[in-house]
Amino acid sequence: MVTVVFALASCLAPAEDHRQDLNFLIDSWRDYGAYVRDDGIDVEALRKAYAPKFASVSGRPALLRALEQVVAELHDFHASLGTNDDASPRLVPSGTDVVGHWEGDKAIVDQVKTESLAARAGVKAGEEITSINRNSVREECRKWLGIRRPDRRAWDWALNSALAGRWNANRILGLRCRGQSRTLTLPTAAKDETMPVLTVEHREGGILYIRIENSLGNDDLIRAFDATTPQMRAAKRIVLDLRNTPSGGNSDVARGIMGLYISHRMPFQRHRVEERSTGTVRDWVEYATPRLKTPVTAKMVVLVGRWTSSMGEGIAIGFDAMHRATVVGTQMAGLRGAVDRFILPQSGIPVAFPTEQVFHINGLPRHEWIPPVRVIPRGNDDVWWFEAKRLLTKNRRGLSPE
Known part of the structure; x- marks a missing residue:
């Protein structure tokens, strides 16, 4: 009965003009979209095409569908609404399997x-x-x-x-x-079960295996790494698994992790923003700085895959740029740039999309970067782990010295 009443209420909702939200979104893409020009997107054509739909919107579900259609025009999984309902698309990669x-x-x-x-x-x-x-x-x-x-x-x-x-x-x-x-x-892909922020295991070959459990936006992850420092100091070989980081995170947590493994300030990624109001470009390098007087010195392999996303991708290119670990895996999620959040003025719905381009220190766009040691997934075998173990144990002198 509740479902029927809700459906009837949606059908009977008076039509509202939401072109203010549409125009704000299109203007924001024009002024701040990091890849709008590179992709050749005609934002005015989008404005014209979607204006009739937004001129008469009956109820919030209809508004969500209209906004989802417009955001989908970017063909970018790093662009999304900050709200959804049962009929909304699942996010990629965090909501897919x-x-x-x-x-x-x-x-x-x-x-x-x-x-x-x-x-x-x-x-x-x-x-x-x-x-x-x-x-x-x-x-x-x-x-x-x-x-x-x-x-x-x-x-x-x-x-x-x-x-x-x-x-x-x-x-x-x-x-x-x-x-x-x-x-x-x-069934639609299941939500992840509640897990600890970090999994730590002692594995064969004297390898300390550390897996981040989709927690790169959680400050508790830094505390978990800090608590693991004695084990990392005692280890000669470490595998850092970034394959379960689909929701991304933030640079504060990423720098907190990388800072455990370096002895001096080191660059790990580049950012670029077009300042369109002045026709200038802001371009800067982001650094990781040491957090320990004596860093963890174990030889390292970092594992990445299609659920290594956003800040997980940033950590991977960071370890590669700093020559602190060998990265093993496949193409990553390929989420482009760094996002900002905008609030639509009429509905109050948040929308996020890339406003900064992000690069490896060598100048390659982060979303195009491929790990130097590739694996080919097959069946249910964990070929990532097999390759990491092979690399760490074949050469007792280690890999990628700092």
């Missing part, structure tokens, strides 16, 4: 999140995705694309949007592997 890409006309599974619904159902890296929700993959992807002409990056964005799905809908995936086809019905 399957990541794929296009190879020509075929959609291929890149990675499957460990212990996820998709993993338990048997979805494996390397499989071809033949259908989504009983539609061809291209057809399902087109539902996520708006008025902008899609390029290769947009098609990958649409594919991963479709694989993530919406909060209130099951996903029906058609898969093919070695000539065998099957169809799986998956």
